Amino acid sequence: MEKLTLENYRDLTQKASEYQLINDRALILLGDSATILKDTPCHFDRCISDPPYEFDAAGGKSRFGNKVNSFEVMRSKGLADGFDENIIREIAKTADSVILFHHNDQDYAITGLLTQPYSELDFIDDEATPLVNISRPALYDRFVKCQWRKTNPMPVANKHYVPETEPWIHAWRAGKFAPGGELSEKMRIIDAPVGKSDYDHPTVKPLKVMRKCIINGSNKGDVIIDPFAGTSSTGVAALQLGRLYIGIEKDPEYYEISVKRLRGCLAAFETGDIEENQFILI
Numbered sequence: 001m002e003k004l005t006l007e008n009y010r011d012l013t014q015k016a017s018e019y020q021l022i023n024d025r026a027l028i029l030l031g032d033s034a035t036i037l038k039d040t041p042c043h044f045d046r047c048i049s050d051p052p053y054e055f056d057a058a059g060g061k062s063r064f065g066n067k068v069n070s071f072e073v074m075r076s077k078g079l080a081d082g083f084d085e086n087i088i089r090e091i092a093k094t095a096d097s098v099i100l101f102h103h104n105d106q107d108y109a110i111t112g113l114l115t116q117p118y119s120e121l122d123f124i125d126d127e128a129t130p131l132v133n134i135s136r137p138a139l140y141d142r143f144v145k146c147q148w149r150k151t152n153p154m155p156v157a158n159k160h161y162v163p164e165t166e167p168w169i170h171a172w173r174a175g176k177f178a179p180g181g182e183l184s185e186k187m188r189i190i191d192a193p194v195g196k197s198d199y200d201h202p203t204v205k206p207l208k209v210m211r212k213c214i215i216n217g218s219n220k221g222d223v224i225i226d227p228f229a230g231t232s233s234t235g236v237a238a239l240q241l242g243r244l245y246i247g248i249e250k251d252p253e254y255y256e257i258s259v260k261r262l263r264g265c266l267a268a269f270e271t272g273d274i275e276e277n278q279f280i281l282i
């Protein structure tokens with residue numbers, strides 16, 4: 001069984017305000033990914049993440065006209081404000097496969113970020129620096145769009161469509177990575193209900209969906225980073241499927257929930273309550 005060593009990820013732990021290495025298989029860090037990952041020499045095999053969506057959260061009324069509470073929480077926690085693209089650019093320097101969930105309104109920007117050529121101009125914000133426009137290849141040369149179809153979507157439409165799907169993009173470098181899983185696991189759509197979460201976070205992803213992402217987006221023993229960890233649903237699915245996990249979360253409340261979940265997950269292996277690859281909800 002592969003292990004995470006602190007030595008290999010010292011650059012990250014030094015920049016985090018707190019961290020926990022759990023059973024040498026999960027490293028969870030408290031802090032801002034933009035700071036922690038900036039110019040990092042650390043290596044990540046894959047990235048699987050559910051970043052803050054960017055959308056107009058001002059609506060959010062049910063069909064009875066009531067304000068939906070999760071929209072309020074998203075607004076107050078900045079979960080409708082998007083994220084700094086440089087976080088993904090840093091990770092893409094080493095990770096040959098990236099999966100990113102996103103809102104419908106972010107589709108164009110995120111697909112462009114991962115799959116279109118870019119220029120040096122994007123990286124220079126110091127006005128004194130001469131601008132050199134050197135075109136570079138796209139971060140990734142293959143991609144596919146997948147969807148989580150909610151079997152119990154929120155009954156809202158508000159002059160739009162019912163939001164019963166959440167898309168993700170999987171982008172990878174041909175020749176260095178190929179999507180994993182059996183034929184039946186390689187479908188582009190997965191059905192799953194929005195579960196009632198035991199965790200106090202408005203956007204916890206179902207483990208059934210995260211398990212699919214891990215199977216398609218990584219190999220056994222890979223180091224998977226999630227720079228927007230939330231409660232570490234990516235981490236729990238990764239550990240259950242024999243991968244190693246690094247999560248970064250900036251909100252101390254969600255960081256603590258991550259620590260508890262990851263510990264619980266690994267403790268269940270230790271006590272023999274579950275076998276690796278056995279899928280349980282934690």
Ligand SMILES: C[S@@+](CC[C@H](N)C(=O)[O-])C[C@H]1O[C@@H](n2cnc3c(N)ncnc32)[C@H](O)[C@@H]1O
Pocket residue numbers: 031032033034050051052053079083201203204205227228229230231232233234248249250251254
């Ligand atoms: C959509 S949620 C992820 C939820 C996760 N999929 C789960 O199941 O719990 C995104 C998370 O990213 C965190 N976040 C946003 N910007 C961040 C940043 N720059 N660095 C670290 N964490 C960040 C937010 O606090 C939030 O918990």
